[in-house]
Amino acid sequence: MTKSLRIKSLSMQALGVFKERTTFLFETSENRPLVVIEGKNGCGKTTILQALQIVLFGDRYLGIQKKEYQSNLLRLVRRDCFEEPCIQAEILLESSGNLEQFDISRSWSISGNKIKENLVIYKNGKYVELEGSEWNEAIDSYLPASLADLFFFDGEKIEQLADPEKMPEILRRATESLLGIHVIDTAINDISAYERRTILRQKTVSAGSQKLLAEYSEKSKELDDLEGRLSIATQEKATLQNRVDHLKKTLFYLKDNNEVAGLGAFKRAFQLGEEKKRILKELSECKRLALEVVDDPRFPLAMLSRYWEKVSCKIRNEEKEVSDKKITAAIQAHDQKLLARISNELGQNSENIIRIIREELDILSALPVQKPLFLDMSLTEINSSIKAIKKSFTQSQENANNLKTELDAVQTKLEKVPSEEVVEQLYKELQNKETKLERAEEAFKQKNSSVAGLLLEKKRLNAEKNTLEERLKKEAAGELKTKHILTAATRAKLLLSEYKKELLSNKACWLSTEISQCYKKILKKKGFIDKVIVDSENFTLSLQKEDGKKVHVQSLSAGERQMLATAILKAILSGSDCSIPVIVDTPLARLDGEHRMNLVKDFYSCVSPQTVILSTDEEIRGSVKDELQKYVSRVYSLRFDDAEQATKIEVKND
Numbered sequence: 001m002t003k004s005l006r007i008k009s010l011s012m013q014a015l016g017v018f019k020e021r022t023t024f025l026f027e028t029s030e031n032r033p034l035v036v037i038e039g040k041n042g043c044g045k046t047t048i049l050q051a052l053q054i055v056l057f058g059d060r061y062l063g064i065q066k067k068e069y070q071s072n073l074l075r076l077v078r079r080d081c082f083e084e085p086c087i088q089a090e091i092l093l094e095s096s097g098n099l100e101q102f103d104i105s106r107s108w109s110i111s112g113n114k115i116k117e118n119l120v121i122y123k124n125g126k127y128v129e130l131e132g133s134e135w136n137e138a139i140d141s142y143l144p145a146s147l148a149d150l151f152f153f154d155g156e157k158i159e160q161l162a163d164p165e166k167m168p169e170i171l172r173r174a175t176e177s178l179l180g181i182h183v184i185d186t187a188i189n190d191i192s193a194y195e196r197r198t199i200l201r202q203k204t205v206s207a208g209s210q211k212l213l214a215e216y217s218e219k220s221k222e223l224d225d226l227e228g229r230l231s232i233a234t235q236e237k238a239t240l241q242n243r244v245d246h247l248k249k250t251l252f253y254l255k256d257n258n259e260v261a262g263l264g265a266f267k268r269a270f271q272l273g274e275e276k277k278r279i280l281k282e283l284s285e286c287k288r289l290a291l292e293v294v295d296d297p298r299f300p301l302a303m304l305s306r307y308w309e310k311v312s313c314k315i316r317n318e319e320k321e322v323s324d325k326k327i328t329a330a331i332q333a334h335d336q337k338l339l340a341r342i343s344n345e346l347g348q349n350s351e352n353i354i355r356i357i358r359e360e361l362d363i364l365s366a367l368p369v370q371k372p373l374f375l376d377m378s379l380t381e382i383n384s385s386i387k388a389i390k391k392s393f394t395q396s397q398e399n400a401n402n403l404k405t406e407l408d409a410v411q412t413k414l415e416k417v418p419s420e421e422v423v424e425q426l427y428k429e430l431q432n433k434e435t436k437l438e439r440a441e442e443a444f445k446q447k448n449s450s451v452a453g454l455l456l457e458k459k460r461l462n463a464e465k466n467t468l469e470e471r472l473k474k475e476a477a478g479e480l481k482t483k484h485i486l487t488a489a490t491r492a493k494l495l496l497s498e499y500k501k502e503l504l505s506n507k508a509c510w511l512s513t514e515i516s517q518c519y520k521k522i523l524k525k526k527g528f529i530d531k532v533i534v535d536s537e538n539f540t541l542s543l544q545k546e547d548g549k550k551v552h553v554q555s556l557s558a559g560e561r562q563m564l565a566t567a568i569l570k571a572i573l574s575g576s577d578c579s580i581p582v583i584v585d586t587p588l589a590r591l592d593g594e595h596r597m598n599l600v601k602d603f604y605s606c607v608s609p610q611t612v613i614l615s616t617d618e619e620i621r622g623s624v625k626d627e628l629q630k631y632v633s634r635v636y637s638l639r640f641d642d643a644e645q646a647t648k649i650e651v652k653n654d
Contacts (some may be wrong), residue, residue: 004579005142006610007052008090008101014081018321019646021083024636026581030041032633035612038620039638044647045614046154049585050076053152054107055087058132058454060117060145063242065211070115077108077115080645084109093142100124103225104135141145144177146238150569151580154249155587160563164553168539169241174572175507175539184500188493195489196220199472217534226461230454237451241443247437251430277408283403410415501536505577508536515541515564522598523563532567559591566599570607581610588619596624605631 005027013021026035039045053061059069077085093100103122108115112196121130130138136145143151148160161170176182198215344469473486515532523529529551532546543551556564573580585602588596596619604611611621613628620628635652 002096002577003142004092004094004609006579007093007581008092008093008611010048010052010055011088012047012051012086013083014078014085015087016053016076016078017042017044017640018047019078019081019644022649024649025634026610026612028633030609032631033606033609033611033632034628034632035603035610035636036620036628036632037612037614037636037638038103038617039647040616043638043640045616045638046585047076048614049152049154049583050228050327051087052089052583053148055089055104056091056139056143057136057145057148058106058117060136062149062246063146064246065243068243073108073115073117074110074113077110079110083339088386091139093138102138116609123564143579146242147174147177149242149245150174150572152583154585155562155589158562158565158569158584161568162541162553162556164540167541167553167568171511171539171541171568172573173238175504176512179330181500181503181507182212184496184503188496188500191489191493191496192549193620195469198485198489203519206556212468216465216468219461219468223458223461223465226454226458230451230458233447233451233454237444237447240440240447244437244440244444245441247290247433249434251437261535276407279403279407279410283400283407286396286399286403289392368452373487391415489523505536508534508539510575511571514574515567518602519564522566522595523560524592524594524598525560532564559595562591563595566603570603580611581612582608583612583614585614586619587615588612588624589616593622593624597627600624604628 008027009023009025011021011023024035024037028035037045037048050061054073059066061069061072066074084107086105088103088105091102091104093102101124103125105120106122107118109118110116119132119135121128121135123130139145161167196216199213313438333589473483511534512532515534516530519529519532520526526548529543530546533542533544534540535542541553543553543556545551553561553564573582584604588599591599604613637650637652638647639650640647
């Protein structure tokens, strides 16, 4: 490697979930190239990935427009902090043994909905007045902004690299930028410019040659103007493509959020409401049963069961005494009544007196007798009854307490369900992004059409220019020096074109070998794919089995596509003349255990001298964690503090 880019450290404050100044050290050793930052979803892993891209590339982040860049910043920065929001990074750039350290700081001041960025750069400890464009040129010589998403990427979306429609452009772009093919195009253009200058310097030309020179000059000027417009249009096309990709990615997350916070929220609210109704119904029934127990005349005895034997005897005696007194009083009252009736019949018919006595005796025999409480129950039966009442009451209390706990939990969950206003805002944002995506796709389509038109125009102008050039060459055949120069230039361009073609073919062949080896190594289906072939003309990619049968990329599973994309990345990195860090967010979430292990052994352990893995605690565990630990220099753990509403970090280098 003749060049290298290393990230020494990254600091943030008042950004996303990072409230206070938070610093990550990314330095690694030769045998331990990994830095692991682990944490649950929502703890700031994606914010770290965004911060690295923002501090390096500024408003060229993900190829988005400046206005959208500022909108993203407004959503990202915190306004509940006294400190100014900022990102600072220490970057080491090495070229041909010359090592330089750049301290880059981007900070922002906010006024309403407007945000102003301040860029400060120190080189080797000294402040340097570098404009944003100068820094862009410096960093692009190591890692072009247009290729940053190949090395700073979301692991869950990496399989998109294996998309047959996007892959050729990505491979060509990476090959020409990172593998140095663009240098040949520059050389050919320089020779063409030298040719034009040589022809125009001819002093002795015929009248016809003068006319040809004028036409040639005009065609050259037209072609130069066209080249400029084509370059701008091509750059704009790439920017629009990045914007479309970014909007698709944003839309994907927004749709997930809407599913969770939107329809999912209403579903949760309905389910929780039904659960609350059930608990309240059961609680009401529990209270009713408890009241029935309390209303039972035996309830006080149940609560005082240990005194029952002593009390029961007294109650028996008292109830018997009361009953006897009532019976005696009733008989005496009856006797008085009987005497009164008989007194009225005294001196009358004796049969009437006998009839009266019989009637009163019948009444007396029917007189009700008061029975004392429990008089018809044995002591054992009473004790059993008391125990049953006590058990029933205790069970009712326990059930009521459990139901109250359930009710509190359900109520807490209900309070966390987002409001309709929040959900509505999410849907509005989704609709806004969908509209932006439609416009961006339409703009890309138009720009692509414009580029195609310019390429056709270029082809036409080149043909006309070449015709004029040949005529001029014939006119200037008398001048040996010019002839030799033009001949040499033509041969040089031809040789360079052939060299470019051969180099692209070799690079395509080399890429095919590298991708094939890596893919077969990390793929769990051994013998499934024998060759991965990159076409040198159009950079399309095809898969082939051992028997020669083709395998369509579309037929691969998501995990297999991710492995293929990973193999492509490794091949591009290994073929680059520059050592570049790899930053990957959620690298293993969608893979099974075997693919995770293969990826750790054959990719992350060796893909770059510096690799930062942002993972959840569920991704890396068991044997995969043990294997990964062999290559780890530093481990950070992210923990979200609910009280502070901010993330804290913990260094875990165990």
